[in-house]
Amino acid sequence: MSILIQKLKVSAYTVPTDGPESDGTLEWDSTTMVLVELEAGGKNGIGYTYADASVAVLINKTLRKVVEGEDALQIPAIWQKMVKAIRNNGNSGLTHMGIAAIDVALWDLKAKLLDLPLVTLLGMAKTEMLVYGSGGFTSYPTDRLQKQLGDWADAGIRYVKMKIGREPEKDVARARAAREAIGDKATLFVDANGAYSVKEAIEKAHQFDALGVTWFEEPVSSDDLAGLQFIRQHAPRAMNIAAGEYGFNLSYFERMLDAGTVDVLQADATRCGGITGFLQAATICQAHHVPFSSHCAPALHLHPAMSLPNFYIAEYFYDHVRIEKIFFDGVAEPKNGVLTPDLSRSGLGLEFKRKDAERFEI
Ligand SMILES: [Mg+2]
Incomplete structure (x- = not known):
């Protein structure tokens, strides 16, 4: 049995904080979420990361083509393909935030395809x-x-x-x-x-x-x-x-x-x-x-x-x-x-x- 991923959609959102925020080493006034939606078998999986909006570009240009057309049930195979695809951009940081948003959507999608809570x-x-x-x-x-x-x-x-x-x-x-x-x-x-x-x-x-x-x-x-x-x-x-x-x-x-x-x-x-x-x-x-x-x-x-x-x-x-x-x-x-x-x-x-x-x- 295989259920092919038909479409990956990525979007980004910046939400202002409700006042100035800081910790010991950083100050910020907004938070950006990069959201991935995956379609397969009539279900929609969602995943996200809190990252720079450039992660959405990375997903669109580099990772989308690695994921579309793959079998939604075989997450380790897709994960490995994504890690290979980002090799020259570094095995850390923004690239892994892109993989993260997609991986979360893959798990959400698989559970929905099987009609189960993820846990x-x-x-x-x-x-x-x-x-x-x-x-x-x-x-x-x-x-x-x-x-x-x-x-x-x-x-x-x-x-x-x-x-x-x-x-x-x-x-x-x-x-x-x-x-x-x-x-x-x-x-x-x-x-x-x-x-x-x-x-x-x-x-x-x-x-x-x-x-x-x-x-x-x-x-x-x-x-x-x-x-x-x-x-x-x-x-x-x-x-x-x-x-x-x-x-x-x-x-x-x-x-x-x-x-x-x-x-x-x-x-x-x-x-x-x-x-x-x-x-x-x-x-x-x-x-x-x-x-x-x-x-x-x-x-x-x-x-x-x-x-x-x-x-x-x-x-x-x-x-x-x-x-x-x-x-x-x-x-x-x-x-x-x-x-x-x-x-x-x-x-x-x-x-x-x-x-x-x-x-x-x-
Ligand atoms: Mg901390």
């Missing part, structure tokens, strides 16, 4: 996905930081994350303000996006520990494996060092794990070659006995995450939650700090709201 096609290891509320941008004044994190905690979300590192001298006071807002309803995570030096990070780790912080993400640049490893050795025992969001291929994750840099590995299916790459990254993690976590795009990670025995927690990222609710019907809402999919819907369970998205199309 049923993959096989379920868990019945729900634990989430942490993620926002707390360094651009937020203290009252907004406290309100956002406090609202999540009040809504039953048991873990919340804030950004740090833009003005390091203010970070401990900001974390204390966040702690006051969430009380003992939630556990506090921090993310420096690589903004600190190694020594600064170790000093801050002990100060954050006193505020009950249990997750310190990217204290230094994720390219500094020796630095991350040193911080992990010298941070308080109860504090997880987390990184991996800039992993685009398996070798990256293997190097990071092999160097003993993290207590939790993060991966982003919209970057690391889609659901195919995400599942493979989780398997490498399992071999290293390290818990696994998803970065951003919660609606996209829900089904694959639930298929993984070593999955720990998903990032419920403020910007992407906002966009996914505008763009899709069927987005799961957190209840008691977890997401559960609607198993009456096939594929990822998402339906693209073209009319609502149109005004953001570029």
Whole structure:
């Protein structure tokens, strides 16, 4: 049995943020989504990545012809052809974000062709996905930081994350303000996006520990494996060092794990070659006995995450939650700090709201 892919359509959308946003090393005022739609056997698979709009051009010019006419049921064969096609453009970065958007659409399409929720096609290891509320941008004044994190905690979300590192001298006071807002309803995570030096990070780790912080993400640049490893050795025992969001291929994750840099590995299916790459990254993690976590795009990670025995927690990222609710019907809402999919819907369970998205199309 084979079902040929008739058409690949790609589009891109830029959605302004609801105010200035920044973390330890970047400022932004909009987010761009590149969306892929695949048609086969009367079904429509959708996939997306949060990437530069140039990824849409790459998909159109280089990857579309690799995918159209292929058998929609044979995802590994198509994935391999896509990786071959981008060889001279680099096995990382934007090329893998293009592959990611297509790969997600392939998985959504296959599940729809079989009339199954994606998690049923993959096989379920868990019945729900634990989430942490993620926002707390360094651009937020203290009252907004406290309100956002406090609202999540009040809504039953048991873990919340804030950004740090833009003005390091203010970070401990900001974390204390966040702690006051969430009380003992939630556990506090921090993310420096690589903004600190190694020594600064170790000093801050002990100060954050006193505020009950249990997750310190990217204290230094994720390219500094020796630095991350040193911080992990010298941070308080109860504090997880987390990184991996800039992993685009398996070798990256293997190097990071092999160097003993993290207590939790993060991966982003919209970057690391889609659901195919995400599942493979989780398997490498399992071999290293390290818990696994998803970065951003919660609606996209829900089904694959639930298929993984070593999955720990998903990032419920403020910007992407906002966009996914505008763009899709069927987005799961957190209840008691977890997401559960609607198993009456096939594929990822998402339906693209073209009319609502149109005004953001570029
Ligand atoms: Mg991060």
